[in-house]
Amino acid sequence: EVQLLESGGGVVRPGGSLRLSCAASGFTFDDYGMSWVRQPPGKGLEWVSSINWNGDSTDYADSVKGRFTISRDNAKKSLYVQMRSLRAEDTAIYYCARGRIGRFDPWGQGTLVTVSA
Amino acid sequence: SYVLTQPPSVSVAPGKTARITCGGIHTGSAHWYQQQPGQAPVVVIYDDSDRPSGIPERFSGSNSGNTATLTISRVEAGDEADYYCQVWDGFSDHGVFGGGTKLTVL
Numbered sequence: 172e173v174q175l176l177e178s179g180g181g182v183v184r185p186g187g188s189l190r191l192s193c194a195a196s197g198f199t200f201d202d203y204g205m206s207w208v209r210q211p212p213g214k215g216l217e218w219v220s221s222i223n224w225n226g227d228s229t230d231y232a233d234s235v236k237g238r239f240t241i242s243r244d245n246a247k248k249s250l251y252v253q254m255r256s257l258r259a260e261d262t263a264i265y266y267c268a269r270g271r272i273g274r275f276d277p278w279g280q281g282t283l284v285t286v287s288a
Numbered sequence: 289s290y291v292l293t294q295p296p297s298v299s300v301a302p303g304k305t306a307r308i309t310c311g312g313i314h315t316g317s318a319h320w321y322q323q324q325p326g327q328a329p330v331v332v333i334y335d336d337s338d339r340p341s342g343i344p345e346r347f348s349g350s351n352s353g354n355t356a357t358l359t360i361s362r363v364e365a366g367d368e369a370d371y372y373c374q375v376w377d378g379f380s381d382h383g384v385f386g387g388g389t390k391l392t393v394l
Contacts (some may be wrong), residue, residue, distance in 0.1 A: 278330070
């Protein structure tokens with residue numbers, strides 16, 4: 172069974188940093204691009220960032236470019252996003268998902284990031 | 289920037305057909321996700337009209353001109369959820385989601 176399990180969420184102060192992780196299982200991890208998608212409380216989905224199979228190509232939403240860094244470790248079958256200079260508007264559930272240029276499928280259960288003083 | 293437009297809400301009686309549109313598509317194929325309350329999204333249609341295994345045949349998709357449409361036939365109470373369309377913009381290499389549509393089964 173394909174599974175994605177996010178971790179690393181929590182409460183952080185504005186201007187702070189946080190690193191999210193996503194552990195993959197049930198599929199050949201380095202065959203796929205991967206992505207992060209977020210959802211502010213009560214709002215819609217927002218694409219955040221994507222990375223290709225070997226990490227050579229990365230893409231970012233304008234809202235996070237320069238503050239977030241996506242990366243992966245294929246040996247550990249893990250996806251990461253390092254988030255810096257966090258703002259209140261970054262508060263959201265962060266989902267990792269398999270896929271990049273095509274569909275995002277499947278998704279993890281999400282991890283909540285709250286940016287608050 | 290690339291904007292996908294969905295109606296905020298659609299209401300339909302059980303057994304009837306629901307259609308949810310996604311306008312503003314000018315590149316790429318459309319994918320549709322269903323999100324039940326408190327759960328992660330699940331893809332119900334990909335590449336405009338393909339259906340993943342395990343998704344009922346009642347779910348279908350089409351893409352004509354600049355608008356993709358998700359059609360749910362013989363709507364059931366369990367179909368009540370938020371639905372999002374999504375494309376990959378190959379020009380900017382950005383993912384793009386529509387604003388979402390809340391489907392209410394009357």
